[in-house]
Amino acid sequence: MNKNFKTGSAILLLTLAIACNKKSESNTSAMDLAVVDSSAVANDMSSSAAVEDQNSKRKFIRTADARFKVKDVAQSTYKIENVTKSCGGFVTLSELRSSVTENDETQISQDSLLKTTRYEVNNTMSLRVPNVKLDTLLRSLAKEVQFLDYRVIKADDVNLQLLANELSQKRNATTSKRLETAIDKKGNKLKEINESEENLASKREKSDASLITNLSLKDQVNFSTVTLELYQNEQLKYELVANEKNVNAYRPNLGIQIWESLKTGWFALETILAFLVQLWPFFLLGFLSWMGWKKFKSTSNVIVNK
Template identity: 55%
Template sequence: MKTIPKVGLAILILGIAYSCKQAEESENAALKADYATATTDSTSVISSSAAVQPKNSNRKFVRTADIKFKVKNVAKSTYAIENVTNKFGGFVTYTNLESHINEKSETRVSQDSILETTKFTVDNNITIRVPNTKLDTVIKSIAKEIDFLDSRLIKADDVTLQMLSNKLAQKRSESTEKRIANSIDTKGKKLNQVMDAEETLDTKKEANDNKTIENLSLNDQLNFSTLTINLYQRESIKHELYASEKSINNYRPNLGLQIWDSLKTGWFMLESIVAFIIQLWAIILIIFLGWMGYKKFLKK
């Protein structure tokens, strides 16, 4: 009769344990699904068609991107971003990882120990250059590090006409240079005329060089897009226990030793007074002789 209730109780306990396990597994699965959804959402939000190189297009775009987001750990995310950059043929031009102390306090936990509490935030500003055709791929790879997206700015500036204008200006400048050089060689006779023509030629060459450099800069921006990233993490707290310096009161002598030192100090003061009085023996002798003379002669 007593065995049946015990078996039922065991079955009931096993059933509760199984239910708890199933609930825990369901909760973990939900959390994983939420994380996967959040990651997918971050990737879809951060991606943009402006970062994609159009196929079979004659237009030339200079692409730049500015992204700010929160991460779990700034240092780890920085390493991941640098690895992604290298993987797709890019390079890092600037990175500045800093810890900012928001608050610091000290609490004495024992006579010789102090607990130091530091509240701080970590952030990093990174500038990377990646191949223009890989910008969207790099952005999607970086999206895996996002915990919360603050802002995303992607720009695609069409510089097709600007580059064409620079090339036409270069051709005109080169043609003008040739005509001026021929005039100097064939018609330049007077020194003043030659000097003026040479100055004009130098001006045209300088303008031509400037257009050449401008086109080279545009080509560099076309080939490698610039991506500026600002990442940060939530405020962290660090506790550090260290030994405290002993107070000077710990080295004070006990009361008996202080009384003994006071007695010795008083005795030394008495010795000093007696020694000082003995040093005045001549004055004391004169005063004594004067007093004796006063009593002996002036009273008579």
């Protein structure tokens, strides 16, 4: 018997050891899978187009658009705003919305309803971050992503456009100087001076437009624009409300209705009696008139009989 007991114990211990080993391997595999998934999301959010080459003389306007699912839109919004600030950027738009998709009411008692609301929460964000921090920001966003719908990163080379605007500014500046010199030499020729002044103003306006365009392009080069659309699973909200539609549920029973009717009838009788009491002068006048008429009639009968 002891031999059988020892053999059974050994088999049991061996089985437990194999099961623990498999469980450990399963947990390790799950952890490795989670790391791979997280790394894959980070790689999906990142891109070489989002990295600035310090040695390159080209100027790129980098933009990023992404739509992804998060666990909680509000919490992810706060985290993204903080990450943007830590990267030296700022938020230009954060449009957090809740959209009701369905309303349902279930009667749970005569005077109560359970109102069920299905709604979706999403947020559209627009961020501006330094060009050199764009890839850092995108990698930080990967922590919030549960499912990535799409990610679009664009890098537009505007080096030639900047150069064209600078050349246009120089040409307009040179022309403006020549026009100013010509205007000074015209003396009192008012008509020619007016035409030259108008031409000079037009050249300066074009020069200013080129300058403003260049400043705008440089701002877009220095600060990338990131547009994000966040969403989460559909949410449910339960609320207990009064059943205003079922008016009959609030009606009293028959006994109470009869008692209330008796009281109402008694109050009506009291009102009538009080009103009649108010007419006592008329009753008194009528009574005196009746007594006088009766006395007058008795006197008339006595005279006639005589």
